[in-house]
Amino acid sequence: xxxxxxxxxxxxxxxxxxxxxxxxxxxxxxxxxxxxxxxxxxxxxxxxxxxxxxxxxxxxxxxxxxxxxxxxxxxxxxxxxxxxxxxxxxxxxxxxxxxxxxxxxxxxxxxxxxxxxxxxxxxxxxxxxxxxxxxxxxxxxxxxxxxxxxxxxxxxxxxxxxxxxxxxxxxxxxxxxxxxxxxxxxxxxxxxxxxxxxxxxxxxxxxxxxxxxxxxxxxxxxxxxxxxxxxxxxxxxxxxxxxxxxxxxxxxxxxxxxxxxxxxxxxxxxxxxxxxxxxxxxxxxxxxxxxxxxx
Numbered sequence: 001x002x003x004x005x006x007x008x009x010x011x012x013x014x015x016x017x018x019x020x021x022x023x024x025x026x027x028x029x030x031x032x033x034x035x036x037x038x039x040x041x042x043x044x045x046x047x048x049x050x051x052x053x054x055x056x057x058x059x060x061x062x063x064x065x066x067x068x069x070x071x072x073x074x075x076x077x078x079x080x081x082x083x084x085x086x087x088x089x090x091x092x093x094x095x096x097x098x099x100x101x102x103x104x105x106x107x108x109x110x111x112x113x114x115x116x117x118x119x120x121x122x123x124x125x126x127x128x129x130x131x132x133x134x135x136x137x138x139x140x141x142x143x144x145x146x147x148x149x150x151x152x153x154x155x156x157x158x159x160x161x162x163x164x165x166x167x168x169x170x171x172x173x174x175x176x177x178x179x180x181x182x183x184x185x186x187x188x189x190x191x192x193x194x195x196x197x198x199x200x201x202x203x204x205x206x207x208x209x210x211x212x213x214x215x216x217x218x219x220x221x222x223x224x225x226x227x228x229x230x231x232x233x234x235x236x237x238x239x240x241x242x243x244x245x246x247x248x249x250x251x252x253x254x255x256x257x258x259x260x261x262x263x264x265x266x267x268x269x270x271x272x273x274x275x276x277x278x279x280x281x282x283x284x285x286x287x288x289x290x291x292x293x294x295x
Contacts, residue, residue, distance in 0.1 A: 006157035042054045064099045066229075067106035070096060072137035074233040075115055075128055077280050081235075085164070088180070091194035095231070113137065143277065146230065150278045153227045158269045160220045161204075165249065165265035167211035169258040174211040186260045187243045193233045200239075201228065203246055210253070231276050 060071070074080045086092065089107070093100040105128050110116040114133035117125050168176075183203040190196050204224060206216035245268045252261040273279050 002253070011017070013219075021202050026028060061139055061142055063102045063216065064106050064109075066095055067092075067098055068110060068137050069139035069143050069234050071106065071110060071142055072115055072160055073277055074239045075132050075275060076134050076140070077232075080128050080233050082128050082130050082132060084157060085235075087192040087194040088130075091192065094292050095194035095197040095233075097228070106261075110137070136196045143230065144281060147278045147281075150227070150230050151273060153223060153230075154269065154272045154276070157227055157272075158266065160167060160266045161224045161269050162262045164208050164211050164216060165253075165261040166221055166258045167213060167216070168207050169253045169256055169261040171212045172210035173252050175251060177204065180206055182245075182252070184243060184250060187246065193236060193239060196236070196239045197228075197231060198240075198249075200246075207249070207253075230276065238275075 071080070071086075080086075086107070087095075089100050089103045093103045096103070107116060108117075111118050111126070112138045114129055116126055116134065117129045118124070172180075180203060183199055183206065187196055187199045187203070190199060201224070204222060205217070208220045209215060210275070245264060249261060249264045249268070252264055276282075
């Protein structure tokens with residue numbers, strides 16, 4: 001449920017950087033669009049070759065609640081460690097596909113809840129509290145209830161990604177392969193999970209584009225964007241490990257090895273059943289430290 005205090009952050013300079021001008025985007029729009037001006041339907045959803053699971057429960061949440069739930073779940077599951085500094089608000093906003101003002105308000109209310117804390121000064125910013133409150137964000141229940149929908153989305157992505165990897169190994173040109181290699185290099189250099197998420201999305205969409213089959217790439221984009229609505233922050237060690245599979249995939253594409261490319265894609269996606277939050281919640285106590293969790 002929404003936090004009772006949805007007001008702006010405390011007075012004084014925000015350690016996460018200046019907020020952009022514009023209206024507060026936390027309330028749901030009457031036409032069902034995301035309060036940050038985005039259509040809640042993922043791009044390409046109409047092109048899906050099979051029906052995707054409904055996301056009605058998530059769509060009913062405000063943008064503020066979705067940010068609170070995703071960060072709260074990451075803290076509860078140990079994906080964000082006590083004392084860990086969060087990325088700048090603009091990077092979080094891009095990773096979670098919401099407005100920056102919404103992120104600022106979400107972080108402020110999570111500080112009030114005792115999940116996060118804010119520090120001023122040279123090394124200031126927003127961090128996970130040293131002893132974070134757990135289970136205090138009501139909106140997390142909406143994510144926990146999406147278990148079957150998330151597993152179904154992973155399976156849909158699995159079907160598409162294996163075929164796309166096969167076609168990319170057959171059709172990818174040198175420019176496409178070089179682009180994928182640059183993205184893998186970038187993922188080894190980015191400082192936080194927020195930047196990694198953007199690179200990861202561009203990488204997988206670039207593999208789809210390398211097939212030379214626009215309709216298949218568009219169908220894949222729709223499933224990927226739906227699955228990314230459930231993306232949580234993850235430890236960088238786990239994300240760097242997932243990038244090793246990206247590099248292995250590029251090597252298979254460059255070699256034109258369709259079977260190897262499809263098998264790497266299968267392993268890369270299949271593991272999400274265990275490493276996304278639904279899998280972590282299904283393990284004993286839902287506790288996990290450092291899962292390989294990129295979506």
